[in-house]
């Protein structure tokens with residue numbers, strides 16, 4: 001199939017088969033930017049729930065730039081990877097300062113924003129601005145690899161460079177960059193998926209190398225399972241006069257800036273007396289109340305939950321005693337939400 005026909009086949013397929021998603025009902029550069037930040041590393045179904053409430057509260061860059069970061073993190077709860085929320089707020093601040101409050105549509109300007117790489121800049125510029133620029137995410141790379149029967153490791157530098165080159169050739173030959181780019185991502189999400197290639201309904205079936213050779217299942221080659229770091233978090237629920245002691249995590253690392261009960265992190269599991277000594281507040285009693293495992297992409301966290309009684313007059317510098325309603329306003333991770341349920 002000639003490349004222009006290939007591109008148009010994807011555009012037509014997308015126009016007829018696209019899913020109705022909130023960020024597709026009304027297009028703007030700002031809505032596109034917010035959706036792209038949310039969709040990095042979070043499943044579509046979860047983003048669908050969170051997208052409109054976030055846009056209602058922050059309808060433009062100025063409203064997000066002016067907001068308190070704690071409120072932004074609270075609105076982001078459930079999406080995970082909170083660094084994206086902080087980067088989005090910083091991007092909004094830069095849009096206000098550098099671009100007069102209007103989200104740019106040129107790739108070079110988008111690339112100046114924190115948290116925006118080549119993929120995100122290309123997605124916003126092509127989908128919201130119809131600029132003729134390519135995008136490659138995991139879905140697009142898989143479709144292109146199968147189409148060209150390229151069985152290289154998709155994480156290799158050469159394979160990534162070839163994917164961008166092929167995406168560039170395709171977008172150069174298309175009629176509508178927005179439809180082509182979103183169509184390629186949609187094909188990867190719905191038809192040419194990691195577990196299955198539904199070639200019978202694929203607009204690229206004619207001339208697809210993997211289909212011809214029957215190698216759909218082995219392209220791309222299966223990933224080696226990532227080795228996860230094992231860590232132990234010992235979390236202590238400490239109450240006084242109906243209030244719970246909470247602390248804020250630092251600016252770096254996982255769950256940066258989120259709140260938690262006093263937590264001792266270690267490579268090994270600790271006993272109650274060790275936790276009591278290291279948790280930063282003087283306790284008269286400590287009891288184990290439960291445990292669970294929390295999986296992140298590169299880390300397996302064994303969470304051990306304790307309940308402690310603060311000594312009379314115990315000081316807890318740098319922490320705050322929170323009422324139930326105060327707790328509801330604090331941004332916390334899903335793991336901490338589970339810990340609070342055990343309390």
Ligand code: SF4
Pocket residue numbers: 143146147191192197198199202203204205206208209210211216
């Ligand atoms: S024909 Fe099959 S393997 Fe090729 S791109 Fe389409 S779904 Fe993927």
